[in-house]
Amino acid sequence: xxxxxxxxxxxxxxxxxxxxxxxxxxxxxxxxxxxxxxxxxxxxxxxxxxxxxxxxxxxxxxxxxxxxxxxxxxxxxxxxxxxxxxxxxxxxxxxxxxxxxxxxxxxxxxxxxxxxxxxxxxxxxxxxxxxxxxxxxxxxxxxxxxxxxxxxxxxxxxxxxxxxxxxxxxxxxxxxxxxxxxxxxxxxxxxxxxxxxxxxxxxxxxxxxxxxxxxxxxxxxxxxxxxxxxxxxxxxxxxx
Amino acid sequence: xxxxxxxxxxxxxxxxxxxxxxxxxxxxxxxxxxxxxxxxxxxxxxxxxxxxxxxxxxxxxxxxxxxxxxxxxxxxxxxxxxxxxxxxxxxxxxxxxxxxxxxxxxxxxxxxxxxxxxxxxxxxxxxxxxxxxxxxxxxxxxxxxxxxxxxxxxxxxxxxxxxxxxxxxxxxxxxxxxxxxxxxxxxxxxxxxxxxxxxxxxxxxxxxxxxxxxxxxxxxxxxxxxxxxxxxxxxxxxxx
DNA sequence: CGGTTCATTGATTAACCTCAACGACCGTGG
DNA sequence: CCACGGTCGTTGAGGTTAATCAATGAACCG
Numbered sequence: 001x002x003x004x005x006x007x008x009x010x011x012x013x014x015x016x017x018x019x020x021x022x023x024x025x026x027x028x029x030x031x032x033x034x035x036x037x038x039x040x041x042x043x044x045x046x047x048x049x050x051x052x053x054x055x056x057x058x059x060x061x062x063x064x065x066x067x068x069x070x071x072x073x074x075x076x077x078x079x080x081x082x083x084x085x086x087x088x089x090x091x092x093x094x095x096x097x098x099x100x101x102x103x104x105x106x107x108x109x110x111x112x113x114x115x116x117x118x119x120x121x122x123x124x125x126x127x128x129x130x131x132x133x134x135x136x137x138x139x140x141x142x143x144x145x146x147x148x149x150x151x152x153x154x155x156x157x158x159x160x161x162x163x164x165x166x167x168x169x170x171x172x173x174x175x176x177x178x179x180x181x182x183x184x185x186x187x188x189x190x191x192x193x194x195x196x197x198x199x200x201x202x203x204x205x206x207x208x209x210x211x212x213x214x215x216x217x218x219x220x221x222x223x224x225x226x227x228x229x230x231x232x233x234x235x236x237x238x239x240x
Numbered sequence: 241x242x243x244x245x246x247x248x249x250x251x252x253x254x255x256x257x258x259x260x261x262x263x264x265x266x267x268x269x270x271x272x273x274x275x276x277x278x279x280x281x282x283x284x285x286x287x288x289x290x291x292x293x294x295x296x297x298x299x300x301x302x303x304x305x306x307x308x309x310x311x312x313x314x315x316x317x318x319x320x321x322x323x324x325x326x327x328x329x330x331x332x333x334x335x336x337x338x339x340x341x342x343x344x345x346x347x348x349x350x351x352x353x354x355x356x357x358x359x360x361x362x363x364x365x366x367x368x369x370x371x372x373x374x375x376x377x378x379x380x381x382x383x384x385x386x387x388x389x390x391x392x393x394x395x396x397x398x399x400x401x402x403x404x405x406x407x408x409x410x411x412x413x414x415x416x417x418x419x420x421x422x423x424x425x426x427x428x429x430x431x432x433x434x435x436x437x438x439x440x441x442x443x444x445x446x447x448x449x450x451x452x453x454x455x456x457x458x459x460x461x462x463x464x465x466x467x468x469x470x471x472x473x474x475x476x477x478x479x480x
Numbered sequence: 481c482g483g484t485t486c487a488t489t490g491a492t493t494a495a496c497c498t499c500a501a502c503g504a505c506c507g508t509g510g
Numbered sequence: 511c512c513a514c515g516g517t518c519g520t521t522g523a524g525g526t527t528a529a530t531c532a533a534t535g536a537a538c539c540g
Contacts (some may be wrong), residue, residue, distance in 0.1 A: 083412070083479050084405045090398045101342045105385045106336060110392060135378060140373060140380050145345045147387040152350060154394035155320060162402040163322045163439050165495070172323065191519065199403050201497060206519060239323050406528070431487065444528060446487055 002122035016047035024201035025073045048123040052115040060112045065103035067123045071095055074119030089197045091153050094180045098146045162199055169198040170208045171238040178229050185221055185228045256287035265313045269336035289365040292355040300352045305343035307363045314359025318351035329437045331393050334420045338386045402439055410448045411440040411478040418469050425461055425468045
């Protein structure tokens with residue numbers, strides 16, 4: 001194992017505790033937030049906290065889907081492959097978002113899910129959610145709402161990240177990542193991953209980010225994996 | 241009105257009858273098919289049959305969403321706009337598919353829906369479906385399954401129709417359209433629409449389709465709006 | 481016939497892909 | 511400890527693809 005980023009460690013899995021829920025960074029959003037806070041305490045027996053290191057896969061396309069995941073922190077890519085066999089990232093999941101909702105329809109996972117950064121998730125058996133839906137119809141609305149969020153994200157990929165020049169796409173990606181973190185800086189994926197996200201080659205992704213750095217639109221931060229954004233400047237680039 | 245394709249006629253709307261349901265071309269698939277056939281007879285009072293001509297809009301992005309639609313026949317495009325202001329088609333709906341499921345989450349419509357061909361739909365009040373979910377939990381699975389189908393379609397647009405060369409994308413689009421019609425021919429959209437579907441310009445779409453016709457990979461049919469496909473040949477083009 | 485839409489095609493330019501080389505970094509093992 | 515091998519990022523040269531600008535032709539309708 002010559003490089004730590006390639007280490008595929010075994011998942012760390014442990015039962016969830018009440019404290020996990022009360023401290024959950026995804027408390028304010030997502031499936032079990034708000035009015036469903038109280039119900040978690042009844043269900044928590046089935047919950048598991050899963051930690052994943054960068055490059056580690058949570059599940060694979062076609063796997064039998066028994067669990068829904070709720071992201072506590074970190075960033076996860078949902079991957080498919082193009083007809084040419086290249087990796088294509090079709091979605092990114094951030095804090096509070098749900099993954100693997102297809103488990104609720106008894107279908108296999110529709111993507112391969114891979115951690116981009118250090119990540120923690122709450123693993124919920126699909127059956128627990130299905131039972132919950134039966135006992136509380138309002139929970140159905142919550143689940144459907146999560147699916148709508150996922151559809152919205154898919155449309156955003158099509159309209160914002162798959163059209164325009166490479167410069168525009170990179171700028172929109174960075175702005176989008178920063179916005180979801182709520183600040184003026186963001187995680188900067190590997191060039192290969194930027195390419196898979198935007199439908200461009202690794203080289204083009206590299207050239208564009210290098211140019212953005214040289215023109216001062218993105219700058220270094222303490223963490224070498226993260227960049228500071230000139231939001232107004234990038235917004236100008238993003239719209240052409 | 242210089243050209244009939246630009247005519248925006250008033251929608252034809254009429255109450256649905258039991259005969260509509262028994263003859264429904266979407267009988268075998270979709271929300272109310274199969275085991276839910278019988279239940280339709282109780283709910284049919286709220287159903288309306290809507291007919292739409294080409295270029296006619298069913299609903300617009302941001303409109304209050306009170307209805308879910310089930311497509312009886314025809315082809316409908318779901319449209320958004322890119323940051324540059326260009327039209328971007330993010331999905332196509334064909335026979336038996338549901339549109340406007342966001343109505344079930346009380347959210348406004350997330351797209352503008354426009355008929356590409358002569359079209360008939362069944363318009364179902366969202367409230368009817370929500371009531372149905374309450375009285376029969378199995379119906380919830382059906383609705384979630386429809387949303388998963390929509391997500392699958394979104395991923396297909398990202399992996400198949402937004403990557404590769406213009407030739408590959410056009411070939412994949414035609415094969416995809418033919419497959420959903422179950423034959424070796426398909427509807428051929430206007431060049432502008434092909435461009436909006438594939439993220440290329442109208443001129444490129446025109447050049448590619450003209451070349452495909454010259455090389456015999458697509459041929460004329462009785463209907464000038466439809467083309468016959470050389471499926472093996474196009475499959476070769478599609479994979480590069 | 482005149483006006484409009486749509487499709488086609490050409491010429492030119494701009495953007496991106498491909499192939500290739502190189503340097504920085506890092507963990508490993510001699 | 512330092513050389514080695516690996517990954518990742520960067521950059522260059524050259525070729526290909528597609529966008530852009532522009533003009534023309536076919537079909538249709540009033």
